[in-house]
Amino acid sequence: MSPTASPGTAGRAGASADTDRWIRRFRPRPEAAVRLVCFPHAGGSAGTYRPWAEAVDPSVEILAVQYPGRQDRYREPGVENIGELADLVMPALRSAVAGGRFALFGHSLGAALAFEVARRLTGGESPDLLVVSGRRAPSLIRQEAYHRLDDAGLAEHLEHLSGTDRRLLADPEALEMILPAIRSDLRAIETYRSAPGAAVDVPVLALTGDHDPWTTLLEAAGWSAHTTRGFDLRVFHGEHFYLAEHQAEVLQLLARRLSPVSELR
Incomplete structure (x- = not known):
């Protein structure tokens, strides 16, 4: 500690650094009415939501979670358990949304993680809304083990999903960098099991593509x-990564639902 820094100052600096490590603000909007905290899919990064930060209604500020094991956190080991990852992100998230309205959005793996985070935020800490995209309900289990594929098989699986830049999949050096994080994320989501009867006391909005091979409409x-409050399901034309085709529609829907008078409340 610096000889001129008080323990309280050092603590605040450490908390700020930890928040910055986990949470990205690509376009700060301190006057925004509500913050939308976004959780990426398996293998995804906070940068996935950079375009959202530019395009969303000015009343909403986009915050994106950066998982270990990718981009500027490349040297950190991935976290292979959804519950553990939720516990790790909680302090930074609490700091980032303190004192204001917020909601949670997660796609695919991010949906399960956002759900587990919402379960940990109770009482006055609860979000206004939980948005789960491209992911089946936690109580509906499929036996999947894509994380056990060899590198060639995993690359083929990613190509089928259409969520990874094909140029990366064709570049051996790039694959060597991205496959460990993807494998770690897949292990986390494929072994994820929610607690029996797990539910949140938060309105839930589910979004999905009508041709998603990994999540049926049912x-x-x-x-x-998994909610004791309001629920709504919205279906978009597309597959697992329908969000890329329907960004404007999704952002408009989210801005409406995050307005002070949402019909899900």
């Missing part, structure tokens, strides 16, 4: 069993 509707 599986997306199953999220209704």
Whole structure:
């Protein structure tokens, strides 16, 4: 500690550094009415939501979670357990949204993680809304083990999902960098099991593509069993990464639902 720094100052600096490590603000909007905290898909990074930060309604500020093991956190080991990852992100998230309205959005793996984070935020800490995208309800289990594939098989799986730049998949050096984080994330989501009867006291909005091979409409509707508040399901044309095609529609929907008079409340 610097000889001129008080313990309290050092503590605040450390907390700020930890928040910055986990949370990205690509376009700060301190006057925004609500913050939307976004959780990426398996293998994804906070940068996925940079375009959202520019395009969303000015009443909303986008915050994006950066998982270990990618981009500027490349040297950190991935976290292979959804509950553990939720516990790790909690202090930074609490700091980032302190004193204001906020909501949680997660796509694919991010949906399960956002759900677990929402479970940990109770009482006055609860978000206004939980948005789960491209992911079946936690109580609906599929036996999957893509994380056990060899590198060639995993690259082929990613190509099928259409969520990874094909140029990266064709570049051996790039694959060597990205596959460990993807494998770690897949292990986390494929071994994820929620607590029996797990639910949040938060309105839930489920979004999905009508041709998503990894989430059927019935599986997306199953999220209704995991909330004690309002539930709604919105279906978009597209596959697992329908968000890329429907960014404007999704952001407009989220801005409406995050307005002070949402019909889900």
